[in-house]
Amino acid sequence: MVCLLPAAWAQQAQPLEPLKPLPQWRLLDTRWDAGQRFLAQWAAWRADPARPRLLHYIALQVSAESAAAVRRAAADNGDAALQPLADTLQAQLWGLLPGLHRIALDGGQVLLTLCVGGDALEWLRQQAWTVDTIFFDGLSADKNADKNAHNPQHTAKALARSAHRGTQLVALDADPTQAEWLQRSGFVWQPPQSAYSQPPRHATYQPHWQLRTTRKPTGAYVPPTPARCIVIGAGLAGAASAASLARRGWQVQVLDSAAAPASGASGLPVGLFAPHLSADDNLFARVSRSGVRALLQYCEYGDTGEASPALLQKGVDWQASGVLERRPADRLGLATNWMDGPGTDWCRPASAATLQAAGVPLDTSACWHARAGWVRPARLVAALLAQPGIEWRGHAHVAQIKQIKQIPQHPRLPGSDSAPVWQVLDAQGRTLAEAELIVLAAGPACNALLAAVEAVEAVEAVDASLPPLSPLPLQSVRGQLSWGLQDAQVVGLPPFPVNGGGGLVAHVPQPGGGLAWHMGSTFERDVDQLPLSPAEEAAAHATNQQRLQALLPGAALALQAAFAPTAVQAWAGVRCTAHDRLPIVGAINAAALPGLWVCTAMGARGLTRALLCGELLAAQLHGEPLPVQARLAQAMSVQRQ
Numbered sequence: 001m002v003c004l005l006p007a008a009w010a011q012q013a014q015p016l017e018p019l020k021p022l023p024q025w026r027l028l029d030t031r032w033d034a035g036q037r038f039l040a041q042w043a044a045w046r047a048d049p050a051r052p053r054l055l056h057y058i059a060l061q062v063s064a065e066s067a068a069a070v071r072r073a074a075a076d077n078g079d080a081a082l083q084p085l086a087d088t089l090q091a092q093l094w095g096l097l098p099g100l101h102r103i104a105l106d107g108g109q110v111l112l113t114l115c116v117g118g119d120a121l122e123w124l125r126q127q128a129w130t131v132d133t134i135f136f137d138g139l140s141a142d143k144n145a146d147k148n149a150h151n152p153q154h155t156a157k158a159l160a161r162s163a164h165r166g167t168q169l170v171a172l173d174a175d176p177t178q179a180e181w182l183q184r185s186g187f188v189w190q191p192p193q194s195a196y197s198q199p200p201r202h203a204t205y206q207p208h209w210q211l212r213t214t215r216k217p218t219g220a221y222v223p224p225t226p227a228r229c230i231v232i233g234a235g236l237a238g239a240a241s242a243a244s245l246a247r248r249g250w251q252v253q254v255l256d257s258a259a260a261p262a263s264g265a266s267g268l269p270v271g272l273f274a275p276h277l278s279a280d281d282n283l284f285a286r287v288s289r290s291g292v293r294a295l296l297q298y299c300e301y302g303d304t305g306e307a308s309p310a311l312l313q314k315g316v317d318w319q320a321s322g323v324l325e326r327r328p329a330d331r332l333g334l335a336t337n338w339m340d341g342p343g344t345d346w347c348r349p350a351s352a353a354t355l356q357a358a359g360v361p362l363d364t365s366a367c368w369h370a371r372a373g374w375v376r377p378a379r380l381v382a383a384l385l386a387q388p389g390i391e392w393r394g395h396a397h398v399a400q401i402k403q404i405k406q407i408p409q410h411p412r413l414p415g416s417d418s419a420p421v422w423q424v425l426d427a428q429g430r431t432l433a434e435a436e437l438i439v440l441a442a443g444p445a446c447n448a449l450l451a452a453v454e455a456v457e458a459v460e461a462v463d464a465s466l467p468p469l470s471p472l473p474l475q476s477v478r479g480q481l482s483w484g485l486q487d488a489q490v491v492g493l494p495p496f497p498v499n500g501g502g503g504l505v506a507h508v509p510q511p512g513g514g515l516a517w518h519m520g521s522t523f524e525r526d527v528d529q530l531p532l533s534p535a536e537e538a539a540a541h542a543t544n545q546q547r548l549q550a551l552l553p554g555a556a557l558a559l560q561a562a563f564a565p566t567a568v569q570a571w572a573g574v575r576c577t578a579h580d581r582l583p584i585v586g587a588i589n590a591a592a593l594p595g596l597w598v599c600t601a602m603g604a605r606g607l608t609r610a611l612l613c614g615e616l617l618a619a620q621l622h623g624e625p626l627p628v629q630a631r632l633a634q635a636m637s638v639q640r641q
Contacts, residue, residue, distance in 0.1 A: 005041055006048040008133060008168055022052040023248060024624060028129060028162055030120060031137035032059040032066055034073030035089065039082045042110055053249060056625050058113045058129060060120045061139070064096040064342045067114060092297070095345035095371065099286060100127075102615070102627040104297045108247055113625050124158040126630050130623060131162050136182075138173040156181035163187075163205035171201045228435035230255060230424055232398055232449060235266035236377060236606040237583075238441035239384035240614030241599045245439075246389035248618055253433045254385060255396035255424065256442075261385055262378040264443060265573040266606060268481055270518050272503050273607040274323045274372035275346055277333030283582065283635050289346065290628050291608035292371055296320060298611055299375065302383065311383035316509050318380070323372035324350055324358050326500030326551060329365045346371055358494040359554035366500070374497055374505050375607055399427040401438065401453045403593075422595055439617065440588075440598045443576035444528060447471040450588070453596070469588065472638070473579040474601060476528035480540035480572040481520035484562045485510070492558035493517065502547035504555055517559060520544045523604070528574045537570050577603035585613045586620060586638045597621070598638060 009025045025045075029037055038057050045055045070093065074086035089112075092103045098117035105112065115123045120139040139155050155178065159169070169187055171179065179201070183189060186207030227250040231242045234256035242252045256263070273295055276288040299318045302311060312318055325347075327333060332349060339348065350358075350366040360366070385392050403420040423434045440446045450469045486493070486506060493506040506517040522540045532540065545563045549556040562568060578584055578601040588596045599617050602609045615627045616636065626633050634640060 005044045005133070006051060009052050010048075010050060023622065024054040024056060025052040025133070026056040026058070026129070026131040026625060027133045027135065028058045028060075028131040029135040029137070030060050030139055030159075031135075032062040032114070033137075034066055034069040035059070035086075036073055036077060036082075037135055038112065039070075039074060039085050039089070042085055042105070043082060045110065046106070053109065054247075054624070055110045056113065056131075057111070058115070058131065058625055060115050060123055062096070062114045062116045064116065067093045067096055067116075094342070095289070095293075096342050097281075097289070097346075100290075100627075100629045101293070102290065104294070104301075107301065108244075108298075108615075111625070111627075113627075121154060121158050124162060127626065128630065129162050129625050130164055131625075132164075132167055134159060134163065134167060134169040136169055136171045136174060152178045152181040156185040156187075160185040160187070160205065160207075165206060165211070167205040169203045169205065171203065174201065227251060227437075229253070229437040229439065230422065230433050230435045231439045231441055232256070232424070233440065233442035233445070233600075234258070234261040234381065234385070234392065234394075235264050235441065235443065236262075236381060236610035237443070237599045237602050237613065238439070239266075239381040240610040241439045241441055241617055242390050242614075243384040243387050244614040244618040245437075245621075246387045248622060250389065250437070252390045253435065254390060254392050255398060255432060256392075256394055257397045259394050261392060261394075262381040265575045266377045266381055268377060268521075268571055268573060269483055269516070270374050270505050270508050271377050271607050272323060272372070272374055272497055272499055272505060273605075274325065274369040274499070275608070276605075277325070277327070277347065277367060279331075279333055279335055281335050283632060287582070287612070287628065287632055287636070288605065288608050290632075291605070291610075291612040294611040294615065294627070295375070295607055296371060299380075311386055312379060317383075318373065318375040320371065320373040321496045323369040324354060324366055324494070324496060324498045325369060326360070326364060326366045326498065332365065332367055334367070344370075357496070358498055359492060359552060372497075374508065377607065380607075393432075396424075396432050397426050398424045398432065398449060399452060400425040400429070401449060401596075403454075404434070420595070437595045437597065437621075440596075441600055443600055443602075444474055444476045444574060446576075446598060446600045447474055453593070472584055472598070472600070474584075475577050475579060476526060477575045477577055477604070478524040478527040478529070478532075478572065479521035479575060479604070480532060480537065480544070480570055481518055482541050482544040482563065482568055482570060483516055483518040483520075484559075484568050486515040486517050487562070488514075490558050490562075492554045494552065494555065498552055498555075500551060502544065502551055504548060504552060506555070517562070519548050519559075530572060530574060532570070532572050537572075538565070540572070541565075541568055541570065575604055575606075576601055580640075582640075583609050583613050583636050584638055585616050585633075585636050588638060 009022055027041060045051045071086045071090040074082045096116050101114045103112040186205050187203040188206045190202045229245050229250045229252045231238045231252055231254045234254050238254055242254050246252050273292055275292050276284045278285040299312055347367045347369045350368045352362050354368050355362050355364050402423045404423055421434055421436055422438045424432045426432055440449050442449060453469060497503060497505040502520060504519050508516050510516050522543050581603060584601045585599050588598055597617060599613050612627060616633060619626050
């Protein structure tokens with residue numbers, strides 16, 4: 001098994017500060033096979049005490065079948081040291097529909113990107129990766145691709161576009177014609193050790209011409225020391241962004257005006273997570289599946305990489321119980337041929353036994369989401385904020401955001417010749433915090449924060465007359481959840497959550513003992529007034545009870561007494577969504593306002609979006625491979641059309 005590591009990243013680390021690891025190392029493998037090269041690199045990363053903080057591994061030409069062969073191939077290879085890694089990886093290789101899948105391992109420090117199906121050259125063109133090591137094992141054309149797309153010239157140019165000066169290529173499969181085109185594209189071959197040398201051959205990307213784009217020696221951003229970030233907002237979006245940045249070495253202060261984290265929309269007692277269904281597998285469906293996978297990986301393994309992290313207790317703080325979704329008749333939302341592939345790992349038509357357990361007629365139109373369940377959002381926020389490198393501060397009322405002159409001892413952010421430091425101040429003008437990076441994650445309040453951004457003080461190469469910032473296309477949505485303690489004698493409540501025009505989650509353990517049920521929530525667009533008046537609260541309970549009656553008549557009968565005014569309890573919050581119902585993630589204006597980013601508009605699906613969006617923000621900032629397809633990232637960007 002060929003392995004250039006850890007020698008390659010050790011050489012790159014020499015110019016950096018002593019004992020400071022590289023921020024990341026990115027590998028591109030043009031053929032997955034059964035993942036044996038990945039296992040070898042993962043083992044090398046684990047064994048090296050001076051390893052990079054993150055290891056990215058991108059694999060092309062992956063099929064669900066080849067991914068599932070990991071454990072068997074490791075056993076056949078006879079390498080006992082790789083077998084535990086193969087077992088760990090195998091447990092994550094489910095539901096590999098065509099598209100891009102991000103598998104997080106070792107507490108999110110080893111990030112595997114699997115490109116399932118499609119054309120390999122098209123993946124290279126769309127994603128525009130920049131990598132440090134390439135394993136070239138040939139490219140095969142998709143049956144629908146242009147027959148000329150995979151000629152040696154196009155392949156070599158595509159690999160060169162993925163390289164920076166110093167990128168190393170290991171050619172496991174390169175005939176003389178391919179080798180010649182790789183050399184013409186800028187790869188310099190190392191002399192063979194002998195006339196009889198066989199592949200693999202090694203090359204380094206060192207073109208003799210000036211590159212059109214500026215590429216850093218490592219192709220990545222090295223965080224300054226200290227790398228400071230302010231996240232404004234301590235809900236799911238803010239906590240997820242803080243955790244992703246802290247994992248990459250940032251020192252993060254999370255500020256919120258409330259007395260405790262998750263005091264806004266993320267403070268609901270319990271929330272559902274399930275993928276969105278769409279017969280045409282649209283943007284929402286693909287984003288939701290990526291988000292569900294990210295959430296499940298975190299809940300199961302947390303930031304430590306160990307199973308069952310202490311901060312999130314399975315069955316208490318979260319449960320992958322599965323979710324039954326009632327659907328309109330003849331509109332299950334499953335794509336054509338869904339039942340013939342890995343889509344059934346995600347969801348499938350509900351069985352008679354499942355419908356019977358839910359207490360609905362056997363002819364009910366419904367889908368069973370196997371990879372779904374419930375989470376206590378506040379507990380998830382607490383676990384994310386407990387990561388080392390994060391400081392939480394409550395009662396922090398931000399009234400002004402200000403750029404100040406660059407302080408000499410603080411290095412600049414990447415891509416800017418004069419990146420300022422940011423300050424946030426309260427209404428009395430007192431400085432709450434300062435940092436090189438700010439992330440706005442305050443839901444509907446993000447537009448008020450943007451309005452509080454003041455012109456830059458006069459610094460070289462920065463225009464002091466900052467034009468007014470356009471508000472983000474945000475919408476407030478108020479909702480009330482009805483809930484109550486569950487009578488031990490009650491019968492008729494389904495053993496798993498059921499949704500579709502509202503959702504019921506029963507049998508949720510309570511901190512003080514006993515169980516609780518939760519039903520809701522209401523959905524009032526362009527309403528942000530809290531708390532609800534007594535009349536509004538009573539009307540919301542009535543709406544939730546009516547929806548329960550339509551969703552689960554048996555459960556509605558069982559909980560009829562529980563909806564009495566003296567028994568039912570309410571939780572209300574204001575969610576933030578965008579007009580197109582997709583999250584908003586990215587830089588506000590990278591040229592004029594370097595270091596000002598946003599992560600917001602999670603809507604009613606914060607559990608299935610926040611962790612994914614936190615990783616997307618961090619990947620964009622650091623020049624990492626994205627956790628989603630590039631067109632999905634563009635659809636969630638601030639500058640989307």
